[in-house]
Amino acid sequence: MSSRKPPLRPVVWHPPRRPRGPVRGAAPAGLSPVRRLPLGASGPEDVRWDAAADRLLTGVADGRILSVDPAGGPPRTLAVTGGRPLGLCPLPDGRLLVCDAERGLLRLDPASGRTETLLGADGDPLWVCSNAVVAPDGAVYVSDASARFPLEHWMGDLLEHSGTGRLLRYELGAARPEVVLEGLQFANGVAVTGDGSSVVVAESGAYRLTRLWLTGPRAGRREVFADALPGFPDNLSTGPDGLVWVALAGPREPVLDLLHRSPPVLRRAVWALPSGLLPGPRPVVRLLALDAAGRVVRDLRRPERGYRMVTSVCVHAGRLYLGSLVESAVGMTELPGAV
Secondary structure (H helix, E strand, C coil), X not given: CCCCCCCCCCCCCXXXXXXXXXXXXXXXXXXXXXXEEECCCCCCCCXXXXXXXXXXXXXXXXXXXXXXXXXXXCCEEEEECCCCEEEEEECCCCCEEEEECCCEEEXXXXXXXXEEEEECCCCXXXXXXXXXXECCCCCEEEEECCCCCCHHHHHHHHHHCCCCEEEEXXXXXXXXXXXXXXXXXXXXXXXXXXXXXXXXXXXXXXXEEEEEECCCCCCCCEEEEECCCCEEEEEEEECCCCCEEEEEEEECCHHHHHHHHCCHHHHHHHHCCCHHHCCCCCCEEEEEEXXXXXXXXXXXXXXXXXXXXXXXXEEECCEEEEEECCCCEEEEEECCXXX
16 A cells, blocks of 8 residues: 655755766676566566575565576565565575565575564664675675655655665674664665675765775775766675676656755655656666776666666676566676676
8 A cells, every 4th residue: 555755854955967978987888688587576676696596586566585587487486575675685504684675674594485584673773674785794784775765755765865874784693783874865785895895885865885994994984985976876786706786776867956956845846746747767777887996897888668777786697687676577688798
């Protein structure tokens, strides 16, 4: 059942200059057509390759966690969370962390289909559990997207720009998590850099990636990893080559940037419109890959009306697997230059 929109409390913001063309310093390349792997369900928001079990995983809007056949066969249901699964994180012991926007951080045993709630029950501070990653020391870093807007009304958080997202650090078995970053603009994807030195979180509402140093003299320090991105960064993943891959759910929208700089009353008027009248992201697949220093080294894109709103990407065996908040299939395309 649809929930009522929360009232908008807009904050004036001056977005960074909108970049045009390829990201400076990156190697731009086109993508081959996206092949669809049908699921019979909508919204495979995150896709992950589970190396331990050698399979592709995703979660869909009806609450199921699916094992997806890259050859195009029917998917297999591993479990049903009873909520809305978003980010997935395979664990070395074969279990799976599931970020459920309604139920919190879950741990799933795919062999039995049983899930247990780690965070999100009994007053744990999670509002929209979005993504999780395990650091080299075994700690789990979890993004909490917004304390103001449920997933259904995610666009309200981007319009309001109040910055209520957070990054939590959680030791498995601990009673409660630790808030390590707050004031994030719709905290989304989370990844550990290939060298293990830092965790990176996507701030979708600020066109920015933020780094939290884990090791070395800067441990515990927060800084910008990449800024003024050409779109809305969503889920992150770390590729086999150590690059941090970013799915841009859509390109920057000049009208939205103008609204952020304008009097708040204009955004309230837009938010009052029926949800069906609010514009969605333009149909472009765009993926970035960054090295451990935050430099964009790959900029891949394709106008793709057959696969919209790409919210995740993972690399495996020379292919890119794509997820989407709105599609009914996982996307698959070739990684340019792969041998």
